[in-house]
Amino acid sequence: MEHIYIYTFIGFLGGITAGMLGLGGGIIFVPGLMIVHKYYGLFASYELQVAVYTSLISIIFAGSTSSILHYKNGLIDMNIVQKYSLYVCFGSFFGIYILEHVSSASLELVYSIILIFLALLLLSDARVIKNNIRYFNKAGNLYFFANGSISSLMGIGGGTLSVPYLSFLINDIKKSIASASAIGLIIAISSLLCMFLLNSSIFSEKINNIALLILIPSSILGSYTGVYLLKVLNPGKVKNIFSSLLIVVAIYLLLD
Numbered sequence: 506m507e508h509i510y511i512y513t514f515i516g517f518l519g520g521i522t523a524g525m526l527g528l529g530g531g532i533i534f535v536p537g538l539m540i541v542h543k544y545y546g547l548f549a550s551y552e553l554q555v556a557v558y559t560s561l562i563s564i565i566f567a568g569s570t571s572s573i574l575h576y577k578n579g580l581i582d583m584n585i586v587q588k589y590s591l592y593v594c595f596g597s598f599f600g601i602y603i604l605e606h607v608s609s610a611s612l613e614l615v616y617s618i619i620l621i622f623l624a625l626l627l628l629s630d631a632r633v634i635k636n637n638i639r640y641f642n643k644a645g646n647l648y649f650f651a652n653g654s655i656s657s658l659m660g661i662g663g664g665t666l667s668v669p670y671l672s673f674l675i676n677d678i679k680k681s682i683a684s685a686s687a688i689g690l691i692i693a694i695s696s697l698l699c700m701f702l703l704n705s706s707i708f709s710e711k712i713n714n715i716a717l718l719i720l721i722p723s724s725i726l727g728s729y730t731g732v733y734l735l736k737v738l739n740p741g742k743v744k745n746i747f748s749s750l751l752i753v754v755a756i757y758l759l760l761d
Contacts (some may be wrong), residue, residue, distance in 0.1 A: 509719060511541055516563070516720035520727020522565070523662065523686065524571040525735045530724050531661035531693075533559035536620065538716060538752045540615075551711055553612050554604060557660030559713045561696045562661050568690035575596040578716045578732075580683035582675055589649040592693050593663065595652020597695035602660055605703050616659065617759035624751035627744050649688075657696040662689025679735065737741075754759040 515537035519530030538556035542548050575581050604612065626633065636721040648670060656663035667685035668678075675681050700707045 508541070508715065510543070512716045513723045515541075515716075516723030517730075519563070519720070519730040520570075520729075521734065522595050522727075523568060523724065523736075524728040524731020524733075525688075526563030526566040526683075530558040530568070530752065531564050531656075531659065532620075532623065532665065532726070533555075534563055534720065534724075535616075535660040535760065536629055537752070538713060539758060540754070541716075542713075548711070548713070549726035550609050553616055554607055554712040555711050557604060557658070558700060558707060559717050559720070560660035561657070561700075562717060563710070563724055564689060565697065566721045568662055568686060570725045571732055572690050574729070574732045575683035576745065577688055580680050580685070581685045581687050582671075582680055584704045585671065585674060585684055586687045586691070587633045589646070589688065592646045592687055593653035593656075594650040596650040596655075597657040597692050598661075599650075600654040600704060601696050601699040602652075605707075611660075611759065617755050619655065619659060620716050620755040620758070621752060623659075623661075624637055624748045624755060626669075627665060627751070629731075630746035631714040637678035644683050651686075653692050653695070656692045657688070657699075657757050663692050664689055682735065713714070725740075 515534060516530075518536070519533035522533055523530040534554045535553075538559060539552055542552035542556060572581065607615075649667075652663050652666045655666065662685070664682070664685040667688050668681050671681040671684050672678055675684065
């Protein structure tokens, strides 16, 4: 029973990030599930992989909800999404391949370090990217390939990397967030396809089905809440709170 409440909280919080910040929810799902797996001794030696795979499936539902709502609100730039879809797909395949062929201990170290980097990126409002956007702009296709790779490896929707780049192209933060949400959905679907092609037994061996059943409805509810909050709150302030929380979680996982 205790697990149900924890999974519900993780799903709802992840859904809010999907709808409000364009992060796909995975940046909350994965560290949250990892902590639960480690604390309760679940999925020994596969804590990270199970968290990532479960997160990616959840993102499809949370991402679909927020993307549909953003599309109805006329916030998604479909030309941009179509332009980079193929590159994030290839990147997603690469990320899942790494996830299946690298040891769990090494992945957890890499995951914690990247999570701290992403949290600092959010906290700094992605100044590193914005200050060097002319260089990133020249390598747009490669940038989104890397985005797909990192996002699938981390079990996230990619908004952390997509939003600052898209805000440069679109020059509208709300449209950038909405478009990032759509790209995150493409990453999740591509990753799911790659999971099946690499090893179809993933779906029976490396998915937290109980968490999945709870994350899906709670994240959908959170997505509606997040989309609403995007209209009435300043996303920047909320982003700072999430970023600080992620740094604490990443340090905990790094020291565990």
